[in-house]
Amino acid sequence: MTPKFKAQAGTFESSDIMILIEPVQPDTGRQVDISSTVILQFEADITKTIIQVLDELEIKDVHLIAKDKGALNQTIRARVETAIKRSLGIQKGTL
Amino acid sequence: MAKKKRRSMLYIPGNNPAMIQQAGVYGCDAVLLDLEDAVALNQKDAARILVRNMLQTVNFYDTEVCVRVNNMHTPFGLSDLEEIVPLQPDNIRFPKTETVEDVKEFMKEVRRIESEHDIEEPSMTIHVMIETAKGVANVYDIAAADPRIDAITIGGQDLTADMGIIKTPDGVGIDYARKRIVMAGKAYNLDVLDTVFADVNDEEGLREETEYIKKIGFAGKALINPRQVDVVHEVFNPTENEVRKSYRVYSEYIKNKKAGIGVFAIDGKMVDAPVVQRAITVLEYANIDLKEIEKSVG
Numbered sequence: 001m002t003p004k005f006k007a008q009a010g011t012f013e014s015s016d017i018m019i020l021i022e023p024v025q026p027d028t029g030r031q032v033d034i035s036s037t038v039i040l041q042f043e044a045d046i047t048k049t050i051i052q053v054l055d056e057l058e059i060k061d062v063h064l065i066a067k068d069k070g071a072l073n074q075t076i077r078a079r080v081e082t083a084i085k086r087s088l089g090i091q092k093g094t095l
Numbered sequence: 096m097a098k099k100k101r102r103s104m105l106y107i108p109g110n111n112p113a114m115i116q117q118a119g120v121y122g123c124d125a126v127l128l129d130l131e132d133a134v135a136l137n138q139k140d141a142a143r144i145l146v147r148n149m150l151q152t153v154n155f156y157d158t159e160v161c162v163r164v165n166n167m168h169t170p171f172g173l174s175d176l177e178e179i180v181p182l183q184p185d186n187i188r189f190p191k192t193e194t195v196e197d198v199k200e201f202m203k204e205v206r207r208i209e210s211e212h213d214i215e216e217p218s219m220t221i222h223v224m225i226e227t228a229k230g231v232a233n234v235y236d237i238a239a240a241d242p243r244i245d246a247i248t249i250g251g252q253d254l255t256a257d258m259g260i261i262k263t264p265d266g267v268g269i270d271y272a273r274k275r276i277v278m279a280g281k282a283y284n285l286d287v288l289d290t291v292f293a294d295v296n297d298e299e300g301l302r303e304e305t306e307y308i309k310k311i312g313f314a315g316k317a318l319i320n321p322r323q324v325d326v327v328h329e330v331f332n333p334t335e336n337e338v339r340k341s342y343r344v345y346s347e348y349i350k351n352k353k354a355g356i357g358v359f360a361i362d363g364k365m366v367d368a369p370v371v372q373r374a375i376t377v378l379e380y381a382n383i384d385l386k387e388i389e390k391s392v393g
Contacts, residue, residue, distance in 0.1 A: 015112050015116065
């Protein structure tokens with residue numbers, strides 16, 4: 001599936017993560033940009049979690065920006081799923 | 096097994112990961128993960144997915160976990176059920192229940208989803224929330240509408256709005272509704288849970304209101320801040336004197352029961368089945384194991 005719209009999910013509150021989705025041209029691949037308050041400790045884990053959700057939702061081409069404030073895995077997963085579903089237009093959301 | 100205590104039920108906004116992941120350590124008897132009024136209309140999807148994920152991973156320890164879904168007459172109610180029912184939290188709370196038909200409608204969906212997920216012996220119970228004058232009028236029928244309902248709760252804020260009155264600290268405007276709902280709950284052996292006390296800085300007001308609702312039969316109260324937990328527990332916990340007296344009543348009851356005596360006296364006062372039942376309730380609230388008393392009596 002390919003994101004159609006810009007979308008976001010999450011907040012900048014502690015223990016949360018803000019995910020921004022930008023559609024890209026087909027066959028561009030995935031670009032994941034992460035900033036986090038715990039980047040030195042958990043960059044690999046955060047990246048792995050995001051990629052897992054993108055795999056599960058079969059998203060191959062996307063620009064995803066993550067601004068993390070110490071979110072746990074289940075929160076990261078929830079925010080990525082919400083943002084992707086909003087960008088696909090299959091769920092009402094915000095931007 | 097002793098009945099689960101529901102003295103304190105703390106609302107936690109369903110879109111707040113920090114609060115949800117700490118829900119098990121607030122010390123309340125139950126947490127209410129809220130997908131309804133605590134979530135903005137444009138964040139309903141985000142909260143639903145977050146709560147679904149949290150239910151699968153967070154350790155809530157001994158805290159009972161209830162999810163308040165949106166009303167079935169909103170665009171969100173059915174989607175909430177689709178995500179939450181398969182996970183079988185301890186209970187689901189249905190807001191603004193007004194009629195038996197409302198209960199039948201959401202229970203039909205609950206059972207359909209459970210069937211689709213091969214949940215043959217569902218453990219999840221149902222809390223119905225009475226928040227309108229119509230709901231108050233129909234509460235006896237609602238209480239008996241489905242065997243999986245195990246608690247009724249009153250929503251004071253919405254009820255006063257529906258009645259066109261202002262909610263006052265003395266609660267006089269919702270007093271009739273409180274008592275009617277309590278009686279309906281008692282008639283069908285359900286827990287009856289009170290509405291929130293909105294002023295988190297007024298500890299004395301919270302204590303007074305909790306003392307009142309305990310007197311008229313509520314099993315517990317909904318809370319909006321962890322700071323309110325201790326006050327509510329202090330009110331609902333039995334005093335040392337009550338525990339000693341109840342211990343004596345129950346011990347004498349066991350002794351007399353063995354001797355084939357149903358009604359007896361302690362200090363010149365008659366003890367019959369209702370007195371024994373009250374003593375059992377006090378001992379359960381004090382976490383005293385009845386079996387240990389039975390053993391000690393021999």
